[in-house]
Each structure stands twice: as C-alpha cells, then as structure tokens.
Amino acid sequence: MKTAVIVFPGSNCDRDIATALHEVSGVAPTMVWHADSDLPDGVGLIALPGGFSYGDYLRSGAIGARSPIMRAVTAAAERGVPVLGICNGFQVLTEAGLLPGALMRNAGLDFVCREVALTVDNAQSVFTSRYGAGEQIIIPVAHHDGNYSADAETLDRLEGEGRVAFRYAEPVNGSARNIAGVLNATGNVLGLMPHPERRIETAAHGGNDGRRMFEGLLELVGA
Amino acid sequence: MKLRIFVTLKPGVLDPQGRAIHKALGGLGFGGVNDVRAGKLIELDVADDTSDDRIDAMCRELLANTVIENYRIERV
Numbered sequence: 001m002k003t004a005v006i007v008f009p010g011s012n013c014d015r016d017i018a019t020a021l022h023e024v025s026g027v028a029p030t031m032v033w034h035a036d037s038d039l040p041d042g043v044g045l046i047a048l049p050g051g052f053s054y055g056d057y058l059r060s061g062a063i064g065a066r067s068p069i070m071r072a073v074t075a076a077a078e079r080g081v082p083v084l085g086i087c088n089g090f091q092v093l094t095e096a097g098l099l100p101g102a103l104m105r106n107a108g109l110d111f112v113c114r115e116v117a118l119t120v121d122n123a124q125s126v127f128t129s130r131y132g133a134g135e136q137i138i139i140p141v142a143h144h145d146g147n148y149s150a151d152a153e154t155l156d157r158l159e160g161e162g163r164v165a166f167r168y169a170e171p172v173n174g175s176a177r178n179i180a181g182v183l184n185a186t187g188n189v190l191g192l193m194p195h196p197e198r199r200i201e202t203a204a205h206g207g208n209d210g211r212r213m214f215e216g217l218l219e220l221v222g223a
Numbered sequence: 224m225k226l227r228i229f230v231t232l233k234p235g236v237l238d239p240q241g242r243a244i245h246k247a248l249g250g251l252g253f254g255g256v257n258d259v260r261a262g263k264l265i266e267l268d269v270a271d272d273t274s275d276d277r278i279d280a281m282c283r284e285l286l287a288n289t290v291i292e293n294y295r296i297e298r299v
Contacts, residue, residue, distance in 0.1 A: 059288055066285060095288065102290045105239050149236060149291055174239065 001044035001222045003029040006073065008064045008092075013050035013197065017086065020197040021047065024214040034067040044221040045082050046073055048089025050142070050195060060103060060145040061091030070096050082126055082221055083189045087143055090181070090191030099182055099191045100158065101150030106143070107174025113142040115206075117169035118180055118194060122162045125183055127190045130216035136169055137209035139194040146193040148175035148182075158182055166192055224271045225299040226278065230287045231262035262292075266299075 003021050007014045014031065021029045029047070030040045039046065053064035064070075070092075077083045077098055085093040093099045106112055115138050120131040131137065150158070155176055158164055166181035173193075181192030196210030232238050238260050245259040265286055269278070278296055287294040 058285070062285065062288065094290070100290075102288055104236075104291065107237070107239050109239050109243050147239070174237070 001025075001027075001218075002040045002042055003027070003045040003047065003218075004032050004039055004043045005029045005047045005049060006032050006034060006069055006089075007049070008034045008051065008053035008067065008088075010053045010055055010064075011049045011051035011088070013086065013088075013195065016195070017047045017049045017197045020200045020210070020214050021045075021218070023200060024211065025218045032069060034064065034069050037068045037072060039069070039072045039076060043076065043081060045084070045217065046076060048073075048083070048085040048092050050087030050089060053088055053092065056145070059091075059095065061088055061093075061095040064088070064092045065095035065097075074098060077184070077189050080186065080188050082217065084127065084217070085189075085191040086195055086197065087141075087146075087193055090193055091145060093189060093191040098189050099184055100154050101148055101176075101182065103145050103193070104147040104149050104174075105145055106147050107171075111142075111144045112146070112173055113140075115140045116172050116180075116194060118166045119169050121164045121167055122183065124162070125165060125187050125190065126220045127183075127213055127217055128165055129220060130212035138199070138207055139196055139210055140198050140206075141172060141194045143173070143193055146173040146175065148179045148193075150176060155179075161185070163187075165190055166194070224269050224273065226267040226269060227297040227299055228265040228267060228282060228286050229262060229295040229297065230265065230292050231295070232260060233291055233293055236291050 091103045120135045123131045123133040163183040167178040196213045199210030240261040241259040282294045
C-alpha cells in the first residue's frame with residue numbers, strides 16, 4: 001500500500017511526516033508536489049503536512065487548498081481514502097471544504113509552541129484505534145492560527161456524531177469547545193493542529209504518543 | 224474596472240485582532256471606543272466585461288472564507 005505526502009511551497013513538516021510514515025510502515029511515502037494533478041495509483045493514505053503554505057497569505061491554507069493536487073485529494077477522500085491533515089494541513093482541509101469550520105488567529109494572538117495534553121474523544125476512527133476513549137496523550141503544538149471556529153449548530157453536530165477526535169485538556173488557543181481535531185462525516189478525513197509526527201520516538205526523544213496514530217492507521221489501511 | 228473587496232468577520236465571530244487593537248487604543252488614552260473589528264481590503268483590477276456573477280464567485284471561492292467572513296464589493 002502506498003502513502004503520499006503533499007508538499008506545498010512553504011510546507012516545513014513534510015519530511016517529519018514522511019519519516020514517521022517510513023519508520024512505522026517500512027516504506028517511504030511518495031512526495032507529491034502541489035502543482036501535480038495526480039496521486040500515485042492505489043494510494044492508501046494521503047498526508048497534508050504542517051508548515052506555512054504560500055506564507056499563510058490571504059488566510060492560512062487558503063491558497064494551498066486551491067492547488068491543482070487538491071482536486072485529486074478531494075476525489076480520493078470521496079472514494080474513502082484516509083486523508084490526514086496536520087496543522088497547516090488541517091487549515092488546508094477546512095479551506096478546501098473537506099472539513100467543517102475554520103482555524104482563526106489564536107485567541108491570545110501569540111504563536112503557541114509547546115507540548116499540550118490532549119484527550120482522545122473518539123477512539124473508534126481509523127486514526128485513533130490505538131488510543132483509549134478518554135485517554136490523555138501528550139503531543140506538541142506549534143501554530144499561530146489554531147483557534148477552531150464553527151457555528152453552534154456545526155459544533156453540536158460534530159459532537160453528536162462523534163466527529164471530535166481530540167480536544168485540548170485545557171484551553172490552548174481559544175478553540176471552540178477546546179477542539180483540537182475533527183473528522184469528516186465518513187470518518188476518513190482527520191484534521192488536527194497538534195503534531196503527532198513529532199512524537200514517534202522514545203521517552204528520551206519526547207515520547208511516542210503520536211506513533212500509535214500511525215501504527216493503527218497503517219495497519220488498518222494495510223500499508 | 225477597479226474593484227474594492229471588503230472582507231469582514233461575521234457578527235458573532237470573535238476577533239482576537241480587533242480586541243488587541245481595541246486594548247492598544249485604550250492604552251494610548253483613546254477612551255470611548257465601543258468595539259473594534261479588523262478586516263481586509265482587497266483591490267482588484269478586472270476586465271471591464273467581467274460579470275457580477277463572476278466577481279461574486281471570486282469572492283466566494285477564494286477571497287473570503289464564508290464560514291467566518293462576509294464580503295462587500297465596491298466599484299471604484
């Protein structure tokens with residue numbers, strides 16, 4: 001099973017996510033340039049990395065979401081291929097309309113760069129099967145625009161349908177209902193602000209709470 | 224044809240930047256400011272025969288994120 005990492009001008013976590021996927025699956029992912037129009041045949045997982053695509057011009061993720069490759073990513077998501085957007089990748093997914101809501105400037109206006117405690121809200125998805133429901137994990141965040149915003153009706157629907165995957169255990173950036181990661185209606189698209197790909201090693205290297213996301217995901221998609 | 228597109232946050236959407244500006248005005252001694260909302264102005268120069276529908280589509284598809292923002296088109 002092939003995995004693909006989309007690379008935008010200004011992505012800066014593309015090699016981190018590639019390393020995580022390579023380490024866990026034993027196979028190097030295909031790096032796909034944003035201006036390409038096709039994904040590798042038979043791709044089983046698509047990752048949109050963190051960074052600052054197009055320098056965050058206009059709105060974070062706005063220009064990247066209109067890149068040529070996003071038509072192929074949207075078509076793959078509609079076929080049920082798992083799509084994982086981390087940080088700027090989450091912003092791109094909301095801007096592309098693959099996930100609801102929007103990520104606004106952090107409530108404190110500061111760039112937040114530290115480890116945070118997350119609560120796993122939904123441990124049933126392809127992304128979270130190796131976590132326990134309600135489990136607390138430690139994953140770093142590094143963002144300026146992570147303040148998740150959606151209208152009350154959308155937030156109620158996300159909660160009612162179990163589509164909040166992760167919440168911050170305490171307020172980090174002003175996100176509505178402390179939401180850190182959301183799933184699409186069919187559960188195959190996840191966007192989250194924290195960086196699981198930065199926690200795939202051992203305790204001596206910050207911990208491995210992120211590794212389980214990739215282990216569960218790659219096992220389920222057979223990569 | 225020159226256009227000005229004003230992109231503003233929808234009412235009810237919290238505006239951290241507006242709040243910071245508000246606070247800074249207070250810090251400079253400018254009292255009596257009830258509220259501040261920050262937005263964007265985007266200036267376009269488009270072909271004279273560009274239809275209203277097409278301009279509106281540009282706003283909806285890229286210039287504004289209608290989840291959180293409203294837009295207003297002004298012909299200069």
